[in-house]
Amino acid sequence: MSETELVLRSTRVVTPQGTRAASVTVAGGTITAVLPHDAEAPAGAQVRDFGDDVLLPGLVDTHVHVNDPGRTEWEGFWTATRAAAAGGITTLLDMPLNSLPPTTTAAHLDTKRAVARPKAHVDVGFWGGAIPGNVKELRPLHDAGVFGFKCFLSPSGVDEFPELDQEQLAAALGEIAGFGGLLIVHAEDPGHLGAAPQPHGPKYADFLASRPRASENDAIAGLIGLARRLDARVHVLHLSSSDALPLIAAAKREGVKITVESCPHFLTLTAEEIPDGATEFKCCPPIREAANRDALWEGLADGTLDCIVSDHSPSTADLKTADFGAAWGGISSLQLGLPAIWTEARERGHTLDDVVRWMATAPAALAGLGHKGAIEPGREADFAVLAPEETFTVDPQALQHRNKITAYAGKTLHGVVRSTWLRGREIHDGTTLAAPTGRLLERPHHA
Numbered sequence: 001m002s003e004t005e006l007v008l009r010s011t012r013v014v015t016p017q018g019t020r021a022a023s024v025t026v027a028g029g030t031i032t033a034v035l036p037h038d039a040e041a042p043a044g045a046q047v048r049d050f051g052d053d054v055l056l057p058g059l060v061d062t063h064v065h066v067n068d069p070g071r072t073e074w075e076g077f078w079t080a081t082r083a084a085a086a087g088g089i090t091t092l093l094d095m096p097l098n099s100l101p102p103t104t105t106a107a108h109l110d111t112k113r114a115v116a117r118p119k120a121h122v123d124v125g126f127w128g129g130a131i132p133g134n135v136k137e138l139r140p141l142h143d144a145g146v147f148g149f150k151c152f153l154s155p156s157g158v159d160e161f162p163e164l165d166q167e168q169l170a171a172a173l174g175e176i177a178g179f180g181g182l183l184i185v186h187a188e189d190p191g192h193l194g195a196a197p198q199p200h201g202p203k204y205a206d207f208l209a210s211r212p213r214a215s216e217n218d219a220i221a222g223l224i225g226l227a228r229r230l231d232a233r234v235h236v237l238h239l240s241s242s243d244a245l246p247l248i249a250a251a252k253r254e255g256v257k258i259t260v261e262s263c264p265h266f267l268t269l270t271a272e273e274i275p276d277g278a279t280e281f282k283c284c285p286p287i288r289e290a291a292n293r294d295a296l297w298e299g300l301a302d303g304t305l306d307c308i309v310s311d312h313s314p315s316t317a318d319l320k321t322a323d324f325g326a327a328w329g330g331i332s333s334l335q336l337g338l339p340a341i342w343t344e345a346r347e348r349g350h351t352l353d354d355v356v357r358w359m360a361t362a363p364a365a366l367a368g369l370g371h372k373g374a375i376e377p378g379r380e381a382d383f384a385v386l387a388p389e390e391t392f393t394v395d396p397q398a399l400q401h402r403n404k405i406t407a408y409a410g411k412t413l414h415g416v417v418r419s420t421w422l423r424g425r426e427i428h429d430g431t432t433l434a435a436p437t438g439r440l441l442e443r444p445h446h447a
């Protein structure tokens with residue numbers, strides 16, 4: 001083993017065994033030990049003492065729409081990975097749609113990787129896409145290292161990434177289960193969406209009524225049935241409807257291989273506060289009522305919800321018109337997920353240990369990234385240093401993502417990211433971002 005090159009000290013280090021004062025040693029980009037706070041540093045090692053600032057594992061965001069190449073004016077690997085680094089995220093997984101080409105063939109994956117490689121400030125991996133007619137592409141994509149496959153059950157918002165009908169869904173899931181892969185699903189049922197009043201105009205209430213809870217609940221119920229029948233592994237993306245939590249909890253108790261994520265906007269924002277015309281709050285499924293938000297927090301507390309990821313899905317400002325029917329659906333939050341969630345979590349009596357489990361350890365486990373997402377020997381030396389008691393007010397112009405639009409503008413949040421570290425190198429010091437040193441990740445072979 002190489003010699004210790006770095007020692008990071010804090011009175012508050014978040015480890016899988018709890019938060020404690022410690023010195024974390026790093027060699028060759030990997031954590032080698034978590035020692036007592038006053039442990040003597042080996043000769044020649046660089047020592048950084050963060051005082052009472054908290055040392056967290058770098059966060060893992062498995063749900064990011066980078067849109068590069070093809071819609072790089074919406075977002076790109078350069079800007080998205082800078083926003084991630086500034087927000088304490090050291091690993092992100094890119095969604096297979098909104099870029100051109102979408103990640104629906106192995107050749108398209110090669111194109112995406114070539115574009116991402118020189119721009120990656122953090123580690124970047126890729127989801128593949130399951131669309132009508134590409135069942136034969138799934139195995140090659142799996143072999144090429146995608147982390148799993150995303151599909152929609154209702155229109156995705158872009159023509160080149162159509163949804164699957166029930167027959168196509170069963171075929172794709174059967175194929176994926178055959179090689180032990182993972183299907184991740186945008187679960188809104190098209191029948192319910194078609195029957196609901198169609199949204200148009202600036203009223204948020206009209207938009208909310210157009211995406212009823214039943215659409216999520218029934219899509220998830222169907223997915224559970226299919227996963228049970230095919231003995232397949234599925235993951236529900238961006239859960240908004242808290243009414244689906246009992247179904248999910250029952251399926252988990254029964255042994256169905258299902259995991260679920262929610263997002264900062266569903267856990268921190270409410271329908272009641274969204275002004276008319278404020279389409280920076282538009283996403284699908286939608287942000288629902290305050291009581292729904294409370295129930296989602298209960299789902300986190302009891303383990304029904306596994307992880308919190310951003311679903312960062314930006315567009316240019318011209319697509320965010322004041323009409324909720326016409327505006328692009330997607331919320332930009334990559335850099336703000338940690339403070340947004342921490343601000344709400346602390347009010348509700350949760351600790352940073354909980355936040356780390358939801359935003360680092362669990363997403364790493366979802367993706368099979370056993371070398372990421374926790375501060376313990378053998379994992380990569382990815383860290384975020386957080387001042388959890390400090391507050392700041394969100395200024396969109398100060399954010400790193402490409403289009404300076406966010407649903408969090410003007411909010412005062414707790415938790416300032418002081419620095420971010422990737423494999424033992426400081427990539428963000430609170431003001432400046434280092435040149436890109438992120439790697440492209442493949443699904444570990446035995447994940």
Ligand SMILES: [Zn+2]
Pocket residue numbers: 063065095311313
């Ligand atoms: Zn998404």
